[in-house]
Amino acid sequence: MNHPPHPPILYSFPDGASLVASLADFVIKAQKESIDKKGRFTVALSGGSLPKMLGGLIGNPAVKWDKWHVFYADERVVPLDDPDSNHLLCTETLFSKVSIPADQIHTIDTSLLDDLEELADMYEKELIREFAQKDAARFPVFDLILLGMGPDGHTASLFPGHALLAEDDRWIAWLDDSPKPPPKRITFTYPVINHALRVAFVASGAGKVDMLRSVLDEPELGLPSSRVKPASPGQLYWFVDDAASAAVQYSRTVFKL
Numbered sequence: 545m546n547h548p549p550h551p552p553i554l555y556s557f558p559d560g561a562s563l564v565a566s567l568a569d570f571v572i573k574a575q576k577e578s579i580d581k582k583g584r585f586t587v588a589l590s591g592g593s594l595p596k597m598l599g600g601l602i603g604n605p606a607v608k609w610d611k612w613h614v615f616y617a618d619e620r621v622v623p624l625d626d627p628d629s630n631h632l633l634c635t636e637t638l639f640s641k642v643s644i645p646a647d648q649i650h651t652i653d654t655s656l657l658d659d660l661e662e663l664a665d666m667y668e669k670e671l672i673r674e675f676a677q678k679d680a681a682r683f684p685v686f687d688l689i690l691l692g693m694g695p696d697g698h699t700a701s702l703f704p705g706h707a708l709l710a711e712d713d714r715w716i717a718w719l720d721d722s723p724k725p726p727p728k729r730i731t732f733t734y735p736v737i738n739h740a741l742r743v744a745f746v747a748s749g750a751g752k753v754d755m756l757r758s759v760l761d762e763p764e765l766g767l768p769s770s771r772v773k774p775a776s777p778g779q780l781y782w783f784v785d786d787a788a789s790a791a792v793q794y795s796r797t798v799f800k801l
């Protein structure tokens with residue numbers, strides 16, 4: 545049975561290098577716990593600035609890439625070789641440099657279907673195949689979901705004021721009116737995000753300073769990133785740099801493994 549969410553844990557680092565290194569340590573620890581328990585590590589990635597923040601994992605012998613099962617928290621519905629594709633970005637930044645078995649990278653294959661609803665259904669069925677029988681849960685329980693936060697407070701493809709913020713049934717949703725281009729997108733819903741064991745936001749730079757303060761200090765605004773509240777035993781983490789957290793009042797923690 546799930547319980548109310550624990551408060552988020554905020555880790556703020558003086559520079560990008562220490563953020564990248566500590567995020568790698570955190571992911572490796574999560575990976576080890578998951579593999580020790582279940583023999584695999586299920587992780588969802590975002591696009592935007594997130595993939596390059598995983599650079600500390602590349603070439604690290606502690607990472608068991610063959611045990612990784614990778615999904616997308618969201619995807620832009622463009623050809624897979626389009627510069628806007630989250631899959632292309634993750635492939636160029638990470639997958640091409642590590643050895644995750646190809647059938648364990650769960651792409652949202654935008655070339656297969658034109659209809660957004662069918663595409664969302666197809667990906668939902670893929671998640672159901674991977675999780676439902678194994679975990680017998682109403683919603684999948686990811687070991688780790690890695691999210692970014694846009695300057696407007698959006699996360700995955702869940703945007704301020706959008707009707708999808710209220711979606712409480714589907715695992716995967718679609719939209720054709722994203723305020724940030726490209727307009728057509730596929731996204732995890734909150735029930736999926738909030739059932740994960742660990743959710744980690746990664747945000748850096750002064751461009752995020754106002755939004756990070758609003759998300760952490762003014763949850764009553766209901767911004768999309770504030771609505772990420774994994775139910776206990778799940779835990780929400782924020783990995784940020786001091787430039788992004790400069791205006792935050794929320795209590796700080798120095799990350800040490």
Ligand SMILES: O=C1O[C@H](COP(=O)(O)O)[C@@H](O)[C@H](O)[C@H]1O
Pocket residue numbers: 590591592593594618619620630691692693694695698699700701724
């Ligand atoms: O459009 C998107 O934006 C968010 C945030 O991107 P960032 O560059 O500000 O980190 C990203 O997490 C999401 O995957 C992407 O589709």
